[in-house]
Amino acid sequence: GAVVSQHPSWVICKSGTSVKIECRSLDFQATTMFWYRQFPKKSLMLMATSNEGSKATYEQGVEKDKFLINHASLTLSTLTVTSAHPEDSSFYICSARRKGQPQHFGDGTRLSIL
């Protein structure tokens, strides 16, 4: 079946650091990739939708200069949390889909900013 790989799975870093998270679709070409954030005991909140070769579409309230998304190929999207602060600590998860198929998710990245 389809597999989405997300790396790293866990990051601890100092405040002010920029952190990059990778999302790869391993056995299919993803027409669209999505980035979500999940707070404790809350639902997955969509941050942005990313199509290969075009700029990401950000949801209302998500700072695009804070959360940089690059979708350079049909199998790779990256999310960079720039100048991270403790309030950015969260669980970030990506998904990928091909046309006509449901989204398949990575295993998420636990980000902790000290």
Added chain:
Amino acid sequence: DQQVKQNSPSLSVQEGRISILNCDYTNSMFDYFLWYKKYPAEGPTFLISISSIKDKNEDGRFTVFLNKSAKHLSLHIVPSQPGDSAVYFCAASVTGANSKLTFGKGITLSVRP
């Protein structure tokens, strides 16, 4: 504004019995609904979906029912097995809206041996 609601945070059932997980939505534009299952430290895994043109979709032990007039869907698992213990997310989307999913908060299902 929670457009997809899973009002029960948890459910516990006996092995072999039926598990019924409920989900309500408020956005009448939603026309495609999915259920995802999530184990700890893993990403959600797609389980089953239903289009608004149907009121039932079945896949093995899993059946999803859709009541459009009530804006309600439910996932039935029968018979329930201990391996079904996980968090179940209900999600909804509008066809053509780049397949953006709106998720509920999830229900933690525990199946007792």
